[in-house]
Amino acid sequence: MLLLKNCTVINFDKIEENVNILINNDKIEDITKEEIESATVIDCSGKYVVPGLIDMHVHFRDPGFEYKEDIESGSKAAVAGGVTTCLPMANTKPVNDNSSITRYMVEKAKEIGLIDLFPIAAVTKGMKGEELTEMGDILEAGAIAFSDDGLPVMNSEVMRRALEYASQFGSFIISHAEDKNLTGDGVINEGKISTITGLKGIPAESEEVMIARDILLAKLTKAHVHIAHVSTKGSVELIRWAKKMGINVTAEATPHHFTLTDEELLNYDTNYKMNPPLRTEEDKNAIIEGLKDGTIDIIATDHAPHHRVEKFVEFDNAAFGITGLQTLIPLTLNLVKSGQFDMKKFVYLTSYKPAEILNLKDRGYIAKGKKADITVIDDKIEYIFDEKVNKSKSDNTPFFKKKLIGAAIYTIKDGKIVYDFHQQ
Numbered sequence: 001m002l003l004l005k006n007c008t009v010i011n012f013d014k015i016e017e018n019v020n021i022l023i024n025n026d027k028i029e030d031i032t033k034e035e036i037e038s039a040t041v042i043d044c045s046g047k048y049v050v051p052g053l054i055d056m057h058v059h060f061r062d063p064g065f066e067y068k069e070d071i072e073s074g075s076k077a078a079v080a081g082g083v084t085t086c087l088p089m090a091n092t093k094p095v096n097d098n099s100s101i102t103r104y105m106v107e108k109a110k111e112i113g114l115i116d117l118f119p120i121a122a123v124t125k126g127m128k129g130e131e132l133t134e135m136g137d138i139l140e141a142g143a144i145a146f147s148d149d150g151l152p153v154m155n156s157e158v159m160r161r162a163l164e165y166a167s168q169f170g171s172f173i174i175s176h177a178e179d180k181n182l183t184g185d186g187v188i189n190e191g192k193i194s195t196i197t198g199l200k201g202i203p204a205e206s207e208e209v210m211i212a213r214d215i216l217l218a219k220l221t222k223a224h225v226h227i228a229h230v231s232t233k234g235s236v237e238l239i240r241w242a243k244k245m246g247i248n249v250t251a252e253a254t255p256h257h258f259t260l261t262d263e264e265l266l267n268y269d270t271n272y273k274m275n276p277p278l279r280t281e282e283d284k285n286a287i288i289e290g291l292k293d294g295t296i297d298i299i300a301t302d303h304a305p306h307h308r309v310e311k312f313v314e315f316d317n318a319a320f321g322i323t324g325l326q327t328l329i330p331l332t333l334n335l336v337k338s339g340q341f342d343m344k345k346f347v348y349l350t351s352y353k354p355a356e357i358l359n360l361k362d363r364g365y366i367a368k369g370k371k372a373d374i375t376v377i378d379d380k381i382e383y384i385f386d387e388k389v390n391k392s393k394s395d396n397t398p399f400f401k402k403k404l405i406g407a408a409i410y411t412i413k414d415g416k417i418v419y420d421f422h423q424q
């Protein structure tokens with residue numbers, strides 16, 4: 001039995017002060033104001049107690065690129081970031097386009113035992129954009145949804161069939177919305193900063209034309225499409241329109257896109273290079289508005305570890321992507337502290353709504369009988385995000401070696417303490 005004492009429990013719809021949570025095995029046994037005794041007690045006074053975070057967009061690079069990350073280091077970074085459920089993308093080597101790779105990922109995560117892992121398998125074989133994968137088989141092996149993330153499904157007819165096929169199994173497609181021809185060899189946002197730096201630009205329209213296409217295909221097929229890493233104001237407007245039309249679309253934004261802008265690129269630092277690229281202040285503010293009004297449903301990190309040799313090169317040659325699992329909480333708390341939204345909305349965006357989208361009914365809400373996946377957050381703790389704190393194999397983030405405020409101080413998964421900030 002594990003007892004969390006003096007909790008401020010935050011659910012998306014209510015806050016309970018000064019309650020005790022009793023955990024028995026992997027379930028929440030009771031939530032009460034009464035004094036209870038237990039062998040193991042954690043005092044949560046002054047902390048936020050929230051459902052274990054769910055990150056539906058990570059890259060764990062396993063199999064194939066284990067020198068960047070593997071399922072073990074990815075799991076450790078996740079729980080250190082307060083995340084207890086992860087959905088890794090399929091751009092591994094080989095690509096996760098079949099049930100045996102899906103099963104390998106699920107089994108390995110289970111052996112490690114820190115998080116629950118549900119793969120996102122590829123839409124097309126080899127992520128080549130041509131032939132659909134065996135979706136039924138792959139879902140049975142433990143995947144939840146499909147995406148060729150890293151690449152778009154460029155052929156609209158293939159995307160249409162993918163939406164139809166996935167929806168027959170009650171699943172959905174996650175769209176990495178990018179027109180590769182418009183992107184060309186662009187490396188940062190196209191605009192003032194690309195002109196000043198001389199770096200090749202990626203227009204906002206590269207993302208927007210594909211979001212427009214995918215919401216129209218969702219309208220045609222009545223299937224569910226989820227838009228990954230929304231980065232522009234125009235994208236937010238398109239999704240807002242789609243929702244008003246009753247189209248079955250959901251969307252995510254990353255902490256870096258609601259925190260940073262392309263002004264950072266004036267220093268040519270490859271740790272600010274990612275896809276989609278950082279955009280303008282106007283885009284950033286539109287994403288925050290989208291999160292506030294429900295146009296953007298959830299926050300996901302797009303945790304994209306890369307080795308130093310892939311980042312310490314000329315800007316044009318550097319890999320796209322930054323790590324994100326351990327900066328999710330501090331960066332999202334910044335929006336709470338600046339008054340953009342409250343802790344209930346924080347919980348909505350980081351666990352309640354992801355659980356709903358993924359149809360994981362046992363999590364995303366702290367209540368009697370639910371799975372005991374719980375994160376205890378200290379919103380005031382200050383620390384340097386250094387080698388000691390960083391649990392990923394990679395450190396390609398602009399926040400590395402910087403001061404962060406706010407962290408998961410305990411992460412509890414299936415009733416077990418899987419991370420303790422003060423014991424690292």
Ligand SMILES: NC(=O)N[C@@H](CC(=O)O)C(=O)O
Pocket residue numbers: 059091149150151176273274275276302304305320321322
């Ligand atoms: N986001 C990135 O910049 N990179 C991702 C791919 C992706 O999410 O599209 C990666 O796999 O490294």
Ligand SMILES: [Zn+2]
Pocket residue numbers: 149150151176228229275276
């Ligand atoms: Zn992507």
Ligand SMILES: [Zn+2]
Pocket residue numbers: 057058059089149150302304
């Ligand atoms: Zn990604």
